[in-house]
Amino acid sequence: MSKVRVAVVGCGNVSNKYIPHLKQSPYIDLLAVCDNRIDYARSHAETYAIAHYFDDIDKLLAAVKFDLLVNLTPMQFHAPYNRKGLEAGRNVWCEKPIATDLSEAHALLDLARSKGLGLWGAPNSPASPAFQCMASVLASGEIGRACVAHGIYGWSGPSWPGTAWFYKKGGGSLFDLGVYNITTLTGLLGPAKSVVAMAGAAIPERIIAGETVKVEADDNTALIVDHGNAIYSVIQTGFVYGAQREDWTIQVIGTSGAMTLGGFDWAPQDVSVYSGDRTLSPDGQWKIRYQSNYDYHWEGGASYIAECLAKGEKPLLSGEHAVHVLEIMLAALNSAETGRREQIESSFPWPLGN
Numbered sequence: 165m166s167k168v169r170v171a172v173v174g175c176g177n178v179s180n181k182y183i184p185h186l187k188q189s190p191y192i193d194l195l196a197v198c199d200n201r202i203d204y205a206r207s208h209a210e211t212y213a214i215a216h217y218f219d220d221i222d223k224l225l226a227a228v229k230f231d232l233l234v235n236l237t238p239m240q241f242h243a244p245y246n247r248k249g250l251e252a253g254r255n256v257w258c259e260k261p262i263a264t265d266l267s268e269a270h271a272l273l274d275l276a277r278s279k280g281l282g283l284w285g286a287p288n289s290p291a292s293p294a295f296q297c298m299a300s301v302l303a304s305g306e307i308g309r310a311c312v313a314h315g316i317y318g319w320s321g322p323s324w325p326g327t328a329w330f331y332k333k334g335g336g337s338l339f340d341l342g343v344y345n346i347t348t349l350t351g352l353l354g355p356a357k358s359v360v361a362m363a364g365a366a367i368p369e370r371i372i373a374g375e376t377v378k379v380e381a382d383d384n385t386a387l388i389v390d391h392g393n394a395i396y397s398v399i400q401t402g403f404v405y406g407a408q409r410e411d412w413t414i415q416v417i418g419t420s421g422a423m424t425l426g427g428f429d430w431a432p433q434d435v436s437v438y439s440g441d442r443t444l445s446p447d448g449q450w451k452i453r454y455q456s457n458y459d460y461h462w463e464g465g466a467s468y469i470a471e472c473l474a475k476g477e478k479p480l481l482s483g484e485h486a487v488h489v490l491e492i493m494l495a496a497l498n499s500a501e502t503g504r505r506e507q508i509e510s511s512f513p514w515p516l517g518n
């Protein structure tokens with residue numbers, strides 16, 4: 165089995181999480197890094213013993229033969245660099261979101277398909293053993309038909325230097341945090357048909373590195389997702405959460421049981437299951453079905469895709485799912501503004517892995 169040749173563009177915070185993960189994979193040759201700050205790229209090449217470094221993605225694509233581009237640049241470069249990678253015949257893994265504009269996201273998927281390439285985006289939570297456990301509980305029917313779910317995930321929000329953009333248009337808690345629960349709950353319950361949402365700025369100003377920032381994007385968001393056949397999930401997220409219980413953050417309730425995810429879907433701890441109808445047979449118990457041994461990492465998405473490419477296996481993640489989640493988020497923000505229920509047009513292969 166030949167190794168998958170990988171190059172990373174964007175040598176900022178997240179790259180310091182991704183690169184050690186890529187380096188330890190037996191399926192990957194990490195050949196090059198690129199950042200418009202050449203000092204960042206050079207420093208990564210030295211620190212992580214990477215052969216090539218560049219200050220321009222076009223130079224990277226022209227000079228190095230590789231199979232998978234890992235795009236860790238700021239959001240505004242996601243779509244244009246994903247396009248450059250695909251046009252140059254590379255598979256692409258991109259940090260969230262895959263694009264900020266829905267029609268461009270669809271165009272990128274079409275481009276990937278036309279070239280026989282893969283395009284995938286974070287988050288990689290459906291590849292986690294916790295997600296797999298929950299999906300198999302649902303498939304087995306042991307909690308009956310799952311019609312109800314909720315997920316909640318927030319914190320007090322970024323405040324370190326350089327993070328003002330989180331509070332500006334195009335930032336917001338939904339795109340930064342809500343994306344995880346939306347990926348997980350559509351992955352478990354199926355594609356969304358429509359969404360209604362409320363989103364607002366509950367804290368009108370933030371202090372970032374001593375500067376006052378006027379908040380323009382959502383810092384408190386709630387959405388109800390209709391998965392069809394009267395199956396609904398409720399997702400809440402925000403930058404106004406001083407504290408949150410972590411013993412479970414996602415619950416899926418079936419007609420004859422329920423299950424919860426402990427920890428967060430990007431750092432899961434355990435899955436607990438209650439089988440049976442609590443009213444009709446009240447002697448049932450919550451039982452831990454999965455306990456993390458810390459072998460899943462949110463920063464492992466590109467390594468996972470490279471492993472699938474090396475083994476010729478179909479990933480549990482898909483570009484279609486990432487685009488569907490983007491459509492839900494954009495529709496939720498529209499719904500919050502108009503007060504209308506928004507229809508969702510896109511879909512993705514579901515159940516995952518089929």
Ligand SMILES: NC(=O)c1ccc[n+]([C@@H]2O[C@H](COP(=O)([O-])OP(=O)(O)OC[C@H]3O[C@@H](n4cnc5c(N)ncnc54)[C@H](O)[C@@H]3O)[C@@H](O)[C@H]2O)c1
Pocket residue numbers: 173174175176177178179198199200201204221236237238239241259260261
């Ligand atoms: N920071 C986190 O905890 C986190 C977690 C998950 C996902 N993400 C996502 O990962 C992506 C990167 O986040 P980050 O925190 O690493 O950001 P960052 O700002 O620390 O890093 C981005 C890097 O890209 C480089 N860059 C900027 N423009 C470029 C260009 N035109 N060409 C090449 N390189 C360019 C910058 O110099 C910088 O080194 C973002 O989309 C973010 O939403 C971040």
